[in-house]
Amino acid sequence: MSTKLNQIIAVEKGVKAKAHQDLTAAHHGLQKPALLTGIARTYQPKDEEGEQLPPESTRVQVRAEEVLRRTAESLTRLFDVTATKDWANREARADVSVDGQVLISQVPVSYLLFLEKQLTDLNTFVRRLPVLDAAESWTQDPSTDDWRTEPVRTVRTKKVPRNHVKAEATEKHPAQVEVYYEDVPVGYWTTVKFSGALPARRISQLLDRVEKLQQAVKFAREEANAAEVTDRRVGDPVFGYLFG
Structure with missing residues (x-):
């Protein structure tokens, strides 16, 4: 059964994670001297009446050569999967x-x-x-390539003071005048907006x-x-x- 590139891509992440985990575990195991060493010793009293002691032994738990073999097996899968993907990527179009x-x-x-x-x-x-x-409402201005609106005309006003006589002058009192301001048109603004x-x-x-x-x-x-x-x-x- 043929393998497709998307299948290789799908498994690559898991293979990479497992290879990293295996390599880390191998590295840590090799950093513990106690696991790499073993000992066997027996005791013989000086004479027949001497105290008898049982033999002592510690077995080697980690063998560097075996770790190399397992590491090679784990990384070989990663190397093969990655190579298959990269070679295929050169050809897949x-x-x-x-x-x-x-x-x-x-x-x-x-x-x-x-x-x-x-x-x-x-x-x-x-x-x-x-x-x-x-x-x-915008239209394009061919001379500038900007967008512009139609001209809008608005009135400009100016406040002009006016007098309002509240009470006429008499012989005894001056006229009561109140000053107020009136907005008087004085001109016109024509506005065109532009935008980029x-x-x-x-x-x-x-x-x-x-x-x-x-x-x-x-x-x-x-x-x-x-x-x-x-x-x-x-x-x-x-x-x-x-x-x-």
Whole structure:
């Protein structure tokens, strides 16, 4: 039964974790001298009437050569799985197609992974683009490439003091006058707003394209990862040389 690249990728993490665990355990075991040493001693009294003592012995619990063999077995699996994946990644390719059109042909898996990361960042970038104020009506100014609103005319006023006679003057009292201010039109403002932001429909269009390409890249990666692989056996020669 043939093996596919996605199956190798699925088991790689577990193989790597087990190899790391086995190597750590082997390292720690070899750092305990007591486990590596043994002793056997017997007692013989000086004469027949002397005290008889039982023999004493401690067995060797860890043998470095055996640890090397087990370590090689564990790491050989990791070396083989990783080699199988990396060799397959050199050969596994797929087209990136959007709406039935091939955008990039025969893309290797490593570059598809790069594209996925970049498109995730671009998705965030597009979502944060400045958008034109929806409360205004905008048209593009061909002379500047800015967006502009229609001119809006507003009145400029100025407060002018006015006198309000509350009581007319008499022979005994002066007139009672109250000063108030009246807003009097003195001119007109004509305002045109400009913006370098983007219309919401443009941002929506850009986001749609990014998301379509993201989906296409994911499909391409799945297709490439479904390629059959050839099992690579590199661990045996490596550890045959290292520990042999």
